[in-house]
Amino acid sequence: MNIYSKKQRWKLLLAGAAILIIASSLWYTNILVNKIANEEKKKVQLWAEAIQNKASLVSYTGKLFQKISDEERNRIEIWAEANKRAATSNNHNDLTFYLDILSGNTTIPVIVIDKDDHIVNWRNFEIENGVDTTAFLRSELDAMKNSDKVPIDLIYHIPGYTFQQKLYYKDSKIFSELKRVLDDLIESFISEIVVNSASVPVIYTDSSQVHVIEFGNLENDSITPVFLENTIAEMRLENEPIAININDQTTNYIFYKDSKLLRQLKYYPFFQFFIIALFLLIAYYLFSTSRKVEQNQVWVGMAKETAHQLGTPLSSLMAWVEYLKEKGVEESTITELSKDISRLETITERFSKIGSTPSLEVESINKVILNTVNYLKIRISKKVHITIDAQNNMEVMARLNPSLFSWVLENLIKNAVDAMKGEGDISIYITDQTQFVYIDITDTGTGIPRAKQKTIFEPGYTTKQRGWGLGLSLVKRIIENYHQGKIFVKQSDSSGTTFRIVLNK
Incomplete structure (x- = not known):
């Protein structure tokens, strides 16, 4: 199992544990929130029931008072009728009965006026000593006229004479x-x-x-x-x-x-989930940033140390070549040694530039690709055919570092050769656009599963038994970090894979 697979497994385990903890916390919090919410709902329900009960009481009391008011109206009408009958009756027994009715009204204040608005009778008013009776009764009469009580007409028929009065009344004191x-x-x-x-x-x-x-x-x-x-x-x-x-x-x-x-409690679980998620995202972002910074420091440190370690023996080898030349060693031997030393110089230069910020110059992509392919052709299987196709056969220029970009091409082509098991075709297409240059590298290998098309650029990912899993990671770092470009799998299936590199012009 490679390093990346182990890391992915740990990520999944940690993510599962985090989800379990969050789910448990939300579940328990939701139980507490529901309990509190139910208590609040019970309070509201009890309040609503209490209000309904009191509303029924108020309604019943109102109806009761309306009945009492109607009853007082009936009593006044009976009293008024008795008053008329008593004025016109000649029967002694009837007169006694009517007078009993009239004397029975001891609570309802009444005022009787004639057609000229003169007060002719009144009853059940408490008038304090020293108060002008006429003025007091006139004030009470005006108030009765302005009230909602409908006055009662009293019409008396006496042989040869008819007269009319009005009876005003108000609610009893009780x-x-x-x-x-x-x-x-x-x-x-x-x-x-x-x-x-x-x-x-x-x-x-x-x-x-x-x-x-x-x-x-x-x-x-x-x-x-x-x-x-x-x-x-x-x-x-x-x-x-x-x-x-x-x-x-x-x-x-x-x-x-x-x-x-209650409304706040409904949204509390969502708010809690949002806060926890935000905290985890920030924590993950900070951890990821810290890890990338640490990785960059390791990359830079290793690259500088490698360049330094190669520099000393390389200087010694160059001195030995000069010494061999002076000794008259065969020219072909000197040439081959010089080529290897030149290659070591290129590698040392690459590592030194990885450990610092490389300078980018406008260079011919066609030339860099051609030099790299020529270098690799004599070092890979003869059954691998590499073709270069530039748009309209034009020379395409872009901002790049030739040494590092050549390293990218070497890694991609070597991986393609391994994917094709040493036999197949590799095509390199160069497309010149307004702002960008596209380099598509296509092989005829077995393809990359869709699930792995992003993870192949992670450090430690490899399908080789003796691989370190650093090749494509280094490619991604050189293109994106040093050239501010992009690299990704454009297309991959059983017929082959296409990597696309995007560079700024």
């Missing part, structure tokens, strides 16, 4: 006090709706469901009609409004939605 209690109950009820212990946002409206009477626990500091209208529509979609029947004629509505805490 009934008025009970009404004040009812008003206080309704006011307390509304206050309890808008200021509730469950922190439920509520809007209390009239029967039109548009006019707002009261509201509470709304989050917006600036309450506008448009905001209230939108909030009512939102609440209507979330919960069915609670109908409050104040009396037979009036029905108000309570709109409400979940409390702020």
